[in-house]
Amino acid sequence: MTQVNTIDHVVIRFSGDSGDGMQLTGDRFTQDNAVAGNDFVTLPDYPAEIRAPAGTVAGVSSFQLHFADYDIHTPGDHPDVLVAMNPAALKANLADLPVGGIVIVDTADFTPRALSKVGYAENPLEEDRLAQYQVHAFDLTAAATAAVEPYGLSRKDASRTKNMYALGLVDWLYSRSIDQTVTFLTTKFAKKPAIRDANIAALKAGYNFGETSEAFAVRYEIAAAPAKAGTYRQITGNRAAAYGLVAGAARAGLPLYLGAYPITPASEVLHYLSDAKRAGVMTYQAEDEIAAVGAAVGASFAGCLGATSTSGPGLALKAEMLGLAVIAELPLVVIDVQRGGPSTGLPTKTEQSDLNIALFGRHGEAPMPVIAAQSPADCFAATFEACKIAVEYRTPVLVLTDGYLGNGAEPWRVPELDELAEIEPNIITEPNQPDGVYWPYARDEKGARAWAIPGTPGLTHRIGGLEKAANTGAVSYDNDNHEVMVRARAAKIDGIVREVPDVVVDDPSGAAKVLVVGWGSTFGPIQSAVRLVRQSDRDLATIHLRYLNPLPANLGEVLASYDRVVVPEMNLGQLAMWLRAKYLINVESYSRVRGLPLRQSELADDLNAIIDEEAAK
Amino acid sequence: MTQVNTIDHVVIRFSGDSGDGMQLTGDRFTQDNAVAGNDFVTLPDYPAEIRAPAGTVAGVSSFQLHFADYDIHTPGDHPDVLVAMNPAALKANLADLPVGGIVIVDTADFTPRALSKVGYAENPLEEDRLAQYQVHAFDLTAAATAAVEPYGLSRKDASRTKNMYALGLVDWLYSRSIDQTVTFLTTKFAKKPAIRDANIAALKAGYNFGETSEAFAVRYEIAAAPAKAGTYRQITGNRAAAYGLVAGAARAGLPLYLGAYPITPASEVLHYLSDAKRAGVMTYQAEDEIAAVGAAVGASFAGCLGATSTSGPGLALKAEMLGLAVIAELPLVVIDVQRGGPSTGLPTKTEQSDLNIALFGRHGEAPMPVIAAQSPADCFAATFEACKIAVEYRTPVLVLTDGYLGNGAEPWRVPELDELAEIEPNIITEPNQPDGVYWPYARDEKGARAWAIPGTPGLTHRIGGLEKAANTGAVSYDNDNHEVMVRARAAKIDGIVREVPDVVVDDPSGAAKVLVVGWGSTFGPIQSAVRLVRQSDRDLATIHLRYLNPLPANLGEVLASYDRVVVPEMNLGQLAMWLRAKYLINVESYSRVRGLPLRQSELADDLNAIIDEEAAK
Amino acid sequence: MTATIPTAKSGLAGVPLALSPLTRKDFTSPAEVRWCPGCGDYPVLAAFQGILPDLGIRNENLVVVSGIGCSSRFPYYVESYGMHTLHGRAPAIASGVAMSRPDLAVFVVTGDGDALSIGGNHLIHALRRNINMTILLFNNRIYGLTKGQYSPTSEQGKVTKSSPQGSVDHPFNPVSLALGAEGTFVARTIDSNRAHLTEVLKAAANHRGTSLVEIYQNCVIFNDGAFDPLKASDGMIKLVHGEPIIFGADGSMGVTRLADGTLKVAPVAEIGAENVIVHDAHGDDPQLAFALAQLTDSNNLGMAPIGIFRDVDRPVYDDMARAQITTFADESAKLKAVSDLLKGRDTWEL
């Protein structure tokens, strides 16, 4: 019998042509591991083109999955296992595989023509250039086609089951049950029984091939990761952000209204919420981003929780309307799923380069809170917190996620709604001044204004973009009043620091001289790099920022207590600048702008060098 | 005969109803002093409403003029002389007049009804509440009406000449010739002889009234200010900015194309350039700000110098298109005449609160040079420099002025075009690579790309908003290339420091511990305040920044050489933040956000306190 | 909230009615009106405040949303909920209000620059979608607030500060544009005719879907007399559904269809009364309305039809959007639905 090795983690990359169903395969395999209790992080990667020419390197679609028996934070720098469904996939991905890595190849398409299309002069499977890897080459397509023969599919449809065949094989290899996928296929193709049965058959055939053939000498097992008990699901950052809005609005007792305009990689937030009408959510695909955020502002005025989701170019367009929300002091949540910039840039790649525009991208003094999510599942919590602040402080709030978080998935313990913080909209229904007078700009102890919504008798009032008199909210051109209001708005946002937990330094030895500070999606790579650094017996402290504005109250103190502070970012040092300005500390920027998450190993090496340099001082 | 006192400066404020022609009066009096060689600075101030109800405080329009026999920089904190054409004007302005100030009042409208409209229970001219001022109250309207009687005007038209009567009187009071104004009226009303003659008659009558009546015991004289020889004109900041574009384009040998959308207080840039078609300028009143800047980008692509002018809300809307100009690396000059924000804010008031959006208001890494003008006339030079940088570095450049600079006027020595710096567009007309190949993103030693324009054979190429491959400019999704390009664009902008003169500290005693740093339109108030501080025998150093990005090479060093650095701004400390981030120096923000220029005396007092505090340490 | 309250019909269906009649004063805010004396905005405000009591709605269920421009200060003067928003964006913002609150009567106030220059896109999309709101487009053929630049409705050749040699822009005909954008209610009226204004505004408010009312409005400061040619020329063609389209002194002129099918005006005496066409505002097809709109002399305004060009029923965006959304008997049912959504179908227990 095949030997079963227990390992603690593995990184596997499925890759094939855009039409080969690699995203689905990856997704299902993720689910199979999830159910087994592993922690996981995923990284889908597909071509910028809708359908790049078949068989080309540009047309390769891949899905990387990292799963483990402990808590992990990144999809892994390099795959340990590469599944390549055609020559292009092999060509595109082989370089990422470390020596000794496993390659599973579908040989069906290794024809001279296909090979030459991707620039292979000879068949790499026939040379010894793959000698440094553990290669398992089979005609998966033929095997799948044979397995589905009974169902009378067209040749094309039959061969398309090869991804399920591959999945079955990999499920076997990692000792995973195929049951959930069988259920999934049963539901998905309920209306197409032949397709359903064929896919199930291919899946089982793949599994059985592993079991019965002697192609694989070793099989692996990865134990469940320790985790809080509860109901889990796999969630991407975009779905989590969408659900954060739903939960936030629900906890506030307000209807949720999303105005959005499609844009990669943020469109899914609109998609998921459009599919949440059964939970009372209203969505509006507007004519552009300005109308999208405008409608959301209108909905907030009308008493909803208005929200809008977009990416960089759309955020730029929303700048003016955000200024209106600032001065009108209306709740609004803005989700920016960052992508590579500037301009159209790299729409399908990830980046953290919208921090500046988030903090400073409005004319006039128009401060806004900014919150960044650190992992796919955390998009839920970050967005939920944004809802709370938006509603309770009557302010637009920016949530920064990015393409990597938005598309990546990890396990998420689904919370009960009443576990979540309460959100107090405190909508006023009675005059707040003597003699039945209502002052829309009277402020509570937090600086939030008295919010009344249309339909409430006795509280009719007018607001707008012109400067308003303190308290009464009437239009005011008075010089001193302007100063009062500019400062009142700023103080309100600064005061949100009371909602911001102090940062807690992770510095187990207490002996670290170097502090690494992250924000947003660098969390994963930084955590992993820190782990690597510490494994090398070096001391390193780390903190991760969730609130970029206002910053945590104790942050200055924490930064000052280290000899060296390093800020890794996927931009040219935007957080570093902000921290330098705030705390006058010589924060060093560690910047990588490659449209990709930071590489944990590269980061660990670089941090090691910094620590050693510091030690040598 | 009346005694003539020689004084070195005076601040006079004309005020009246919006319909009383105070802007024209102020403008003409400015010109009369200008011709006499005085230095001057003006500050017009009119209601936000087009025509607020007559006789109300909200409807008061005023024009303040500071003129002197030395170089001055502000319109003055307080008027020495107030001309008030009606009760509302008196009410609105009296509080600004220091004890002992001169008030010239037209009594015509001091009726019980008019008085009560502005909340005067009794006629202030009849109480002794004006006792602390030198009051000269006459029925100017009646006098003017009488003077123009021969010309058969309607009662309304006749009474409207009262502003010229008042101007004549003030001309006499300050020993100014009325000749230029006579010429001006002759041209202006060439087609309406009765109006022309009546206005001239009223002007003369006012002058003669001063001469012959004994109402004024003293008359004043202010000598010419020392100035470089040359041809001078009076110029507002908006006109100067417009002409800076014209001159910049002319020196570059490129056609000027302005795309703009009207917005207060920037519309005049569009107006002046629309009236410059005789100098070959093309203007385009677009449907909105996005189209305006878009058309300018298109024109630049086509080989013009594209430019656009706007204020805060419009700048916010242009953000996305500026990102395109950044990545397309096309020349573009953007003039932002800042006004009170956020949102619609205080459209007719001044502010410096767009520095943040100028520096950071684009998604992705999209750096842009930012240049600020320091005085109305300097808007010409600042804009001209922006043209040079835009063209030679192929980049959008932001010029920051503000409502105060835009509307204010001062004398300007009109340069000869060949006195101005040369601008080298270096448009390429031949392939820049072997074999007739053209690489649009090949860079010169400054980092500027090789710019070819349509119509040039052999250099056809495509550019756009997607990331491009270094050199060839082809669309590239390559990770490493992206990093190369992000850094190349940043380095190009940073490299503009070679065009930025080192700051020269003004520290006459060399003993100052405190440095005050200004930018943009705070120049005037800071200069004046520094003068006051030094008059009190304190040491104070000052520098003024013109380039906000990149900052001058020696700035860090200069800042570090003082014990205390204070940055006065009309915002909540935007430059202070930028300097802190850049140089890690504890720059202190001195911030006033009142929609008004800083008050020189208040600033001087506050600086004195800081200096004393520092000395006491 | 609306269940136990009597509701009005059509455009106002779902909006609670006042329990006792209100007066014009109830809809007048204390703010001082700040337009120039003589501005055409005054009579429109008066007419609007005049119809509100007749609509029967409560002022707390009235929302007036405006953009930026002189006319856009309108909401400050109406005692209701109001929002003075951004230049050009009022229809977008109002869309959010209207979609999320069927119990509100939503009005948009905008200018020719606001609606047709910077805001053109939001306007045409509102019309296409047919979101339930009434848009009052104050067309003074000039930018008032920014002191007199030409607008997208100014006549070609207009001399302004931004067009010292005369503008070269061909003007929009707002009615044509609205019809081209699938508008279901498109009308035109004029500040100087209070009765007509009142009638058109009422019909617009009662139409369910987006109603666009172009209002010719005199700007005494920057474009005084822009509509004088129309007032002087007998060229005002009043459109009344079901009536023959005659106009001019003693109804001497009429609209007729030429042999080539196009509409033209001609003396009734020449064409014969039987050949004067009868106005039909309720026909499904916008061909007639569009043809009538072409009788507008957009440059000189010697002639222009006023009245309701088109008033047809088409399913309303916000009604349909709301119909897709589950409503819940109580809060706990909603929370249950939210919980179910969050869980999804592929969960596992640990």
Place this chain on the structure above:
Amino acid sequence: MTATIPTAKSGLAGVPLALSPLTRKDFTSPAEVRWCPGCGDYPVLAAFQGILPDLGIRNENLVVVSGIGCSSRFPYYVESYGMHTLHGRAPAIASGVAMSRPDLAVFVVTGDGDALSIGGNHLIHALRRNINMTILLFNNRIYGLTKGQYSPTSEQGKVTKSSPQGSVDHPFNPVSLALGAEGTFVARTIDSNRAHLTEVLKAAANHRGTSLVEIYQNCVIFNDGAFDPLKASDGMIKLVHGEPIIFGADGSMGVTRLADGTLKVAPVAEIGAENVIVHDAHGDDPQLAFALAQLTDSNNLGMAPIGIFRDVDRPVYDDMARAQITTFADESAKLKAVSDLLKGRDTWEL
């Protein structure tokens, strides 16, 4: 530059001609075409590259400006100057190109989302102004690049990721919209008919002013078969100037004017050939063109006219704008004018 060079007529007047004939290959860039196999964008590209040699212009005087969307990658494939700009903004950017350079032939490539959703305002303003450029609007009734959301031309009820229960948006008819926006050249064609495409594109290029060509384009991935009903139904009504409007199998159907003045389709046998109306694309008045546009079945597309709806002359914005601008005999005359401007009239000497 243009003085000594032969120039083409009309829309291309002022654009230098190639000295020796070019071929389609001369207009083909080396970039690999990246649309999905089978995409309707391919035949349009081919047709476009096909007409360029016939237009006679040089490729260095051709500028193609696009927005963002699948179709907007078009410029990369044309050997000319080109700009792939921002979503919705191509007409605005192209306006700057066209105004400042009469010697360039300017084409805009845009999609139904690009031109009609985010870019609607720039489109209608270009049409109103009549800026000399040709706009190719690829209407696949879907957002291709962002993977399949409904667009402003999608049929109501369309199920997409952003409208899982069916969209509630009423679609634009791009031809109606363009006519309502004062378009002087408005046409429609379809990717599958190369000859028709070619003919319409040529006419559009030759029209001076803004030409709008709506191109029905099949998106094989997200909206495959969107135009199949039209192709299947015999409902494609070909408009040819001066010809009776008959269509369908053996020309059995015709367009006629009903008693109420509106156009409708009917079997020729029923109405009689003499009652079939004759198409006139050159009439000053857009009434006919608009009426014809209404024959489009915008939801189901069982029927739609294709061809040139309108093609009329109206003064061109950029020509007029340039006419106001002083041109100079030489650089020194220009510098003198600039100097004079800077000085103004109220100077003094010190």
